[in-house]
Amino acid sequence: MPRFDLINQNEEQSKQEKWKLSKKSSITSDILNKKGKIINGQVISIIGKNYKVQLEDNNIIECRRAGKITSSHNESQLIATGDNVQIEISEKSFDLSTIVKVEERITHLSRNSIYGDKEDIIAANADKLLIIVAAAEPFFNRRLVDRMLISADIGGLESAICINKIDLMPLDFLQNEFKIYESLGKKVFYISVNDNINITEIQDFTQGNITIFSGQSGVGKSSLLNVLYGEHIQRIFQISNRSGKGQHTTSNATLIKLNEKSAIIDTPGIREFGLWGIEPQELALMFDDFEGYRENCKFIHCTHIHEPKCAVIEAVEEGKIDVQRYQSYLNIFDSLKK
Numbered sequence: 001m002p003r004f005d006l007i008n009q010n011e012e013q014s015k016q017e018k019w020k021l022s023k024k025s026s027i028t029s030d031i032l033n034k035k036g037k038i039i040n041g042q043v044i045s046i047i048g049k050n051y052k053v054q055l056e057d058n059n060i061i062e063c064r065r066a067g068k069i070t071s072s073h074n075e076s077q078l079i080a081t082g083d084n085v086q087i088e089i090s091e092k093s094f095d096l097s098t099i100v101k102v103e104e105r106i107t108h109l110s111r112n113s114i115y116g117d118k119e120d121i122i123a124a125n126a127d128k129l130l131i132i133v134a135a136a137e138p139f140f141n142r143r144l145v146d147r148m149l150i151s152a153d154i155g156g157l158e159s160a161i162c163i164n165k166i167d168l169m170p171l172d173f174l175q176n177e178f179k180i181y182e183s184l185g186k187k188v189f190y191i192s193v194n195d196n197i198n199i200t201e202i203q204d205f206t207q208g209n210i211t212i213f214s215g216q217s218g219v220g221k222s223s224l225l226n227v228l229y230g231e232h233i234q235r236i237f238q239i240s241n242r243s244g245k246g247q248h249t250t251s252n253a254t255l256i257k258l259n260e261k262s263a264i265i266d267t268p269g270i271r272e273f274g275l276w277g278i279e280p281q282e283l284a285l286m287f288d289d290f291e292g293y294r295e296n297c298k299f300i301h302c303t304h305i306h307e308p309k310c311a312v313i314e315a316v317e318e319g320k321i322d323v324q325r326y327q328s329y330l331n332i333f334d335s336l337k338k
């Protein structure tokens with residue numbers, strides 16, 4: 001199977017080695033000339049109060065935020081994985097370098113924090129969200145898929161669905177379950193990591209952009225990343241996960257740069273996905289399949305839940321709107337009221 005160009009990552013590691021050495025010896029690299037200067041980078045992971053930042057030259061440094069920081073984001077969501085930042089390289093030691101500015105986010109994937117009613121930015125500045133589910137073990141949860149699709153729309157991300165473990169279920173059953181998403185213009189990939197089916201489609205999808213991989217635990221996310229990008233990257237994951245253990249992190253998404261243009265953002269297994277950034281009365285507008293009906297309800301402020309002469313409910317009853325999509329609507333509407 002063809003692999004992504006991992007040379008950068010290798011280079012980066014050896015650069016880091018050199019760099020460590022440079023603290024002890026007189027070996028110099030480009031970065032050494034940058035002490036005291038401001039340079040651009042991207043946050044690749046957050047470990048407690050520390051941020052791993054990949055600099056323009058691909059060096060990775062671990063740093064803290066400056067006491068005074070320029071940003072348009074609020075305090076609780078000041079810095080997220082994927083953020084483009086400016087770093088002031090410390091005169092004394094690279095580890096004392098600080099983030100002095102966070103650039104405006106182009107896109108974001110966020111949810112309602114599991115720690116209370118606030119926004120949890122999972123990742124910033126990705127292009128795409130790949131929602132990974134399993135045909136079985138665990139059986140896919142379409143409620144979760146619908147939530148994630150909406151979250152991608154809110155945050156400005158292109159989204160697609162990847163169904164793994166198709167070796168465990170009849171394909172026509174799966175296609176029947178997911179054809180609604182194809183009719184909504186979403187790409188739906190049917191893959192099996194175990195049987196090596198359609199893996200290259202995922203590779204093509206991720207090529208040339210930043211893609212967030214997200215899904216419940218057990219769906220085969222690690223297996224997929226492993227066949228796609230090799231054990232090499234897996235190792236990087238494990239290292240960054242290990243160092244993050246036992247620390248309180250609001251987001252431990254990890255950005256892995258594959259080449260100049262492509263990166264993957266790996267996210268921890270998702271159990272719940274509360275939506276953030278949407279009001280209950282806006283929700284129906286996020287369901288493209290309700291279009292053509294939601295405008296025709298008797299009441300202008302129809303919530304499509306209990307009102308008489310609701311064109312959406314009628315369409316559900318007539319089988320014109322997928323009943324499971326409507327269930328997701330009810331389910332999300334209810335969660336947004338709280």
Ligand SMILES: Nc1nc2c(ncn2[C@@H]2O[C@H](COP(=O)(O)OP(=O)(O)O)[C@@H](O)[C@H]2O)c(=O)[nH]1
Nearest residue numbers: 164165192193194195217218219220221222223
């Ligand atoms: N039958 C089947 N099992 C798979 C497939 N892909 C992964 N698995 C298995 O699913 C389990 C969970 O996989 P893992 O990659 O750890 O899932 P993650 O929690 O999403 O990272 C492992 O036992 C894998 O061997 C597949 O295509 N078919």
Ligand SMILES: [Mg+2]
Nearest residue numbers: 218221222223
């Ligand atoms: Mg895993």
Ligand SMILES: [Zn+2]
Nearest residue numbers: 297302304310
């Ligand atoms: Zn209605």
